[in-house]
Amino acid sequence: MDYPHLFRVTYLIKLKLADKVAGAGFFVAVPDFLKGDPYVPEDTSRSIQDWIKEHSAEEAFEKAKVVIQDLKSKGFSAIGAAGFCWVRVTGHVRNL
Secondary structure, three states: OOOHHHOHHHHHHHHHHHHHHHHOOOOOOOOOOOOOOOOOOOOOOOOHHHHHHHOOHHHHHHHHHHHHHHHHHOOOOOOOOOOOOOHHHHHHHHOO
């Protein structure tokens, strides 16, 4: 299986991208939907299936709703998103 979005290195790349977007004058929020717990394939005590159970798309979707509501409460009316490939989450976020 290939899950590059789960790895910390990808998260660090996203932070660099967020810095560039912020540097262009945009407000940027980078929520940690992985709860500071990226998948580590070298950690043989936890399988990818176990990790996924602990980081559900549904949980991330609920957290995304909170982030979006917080941004709206701060007066933002146009919100863009970039992220990893939990298709159900991005589909739901578009509909908020």
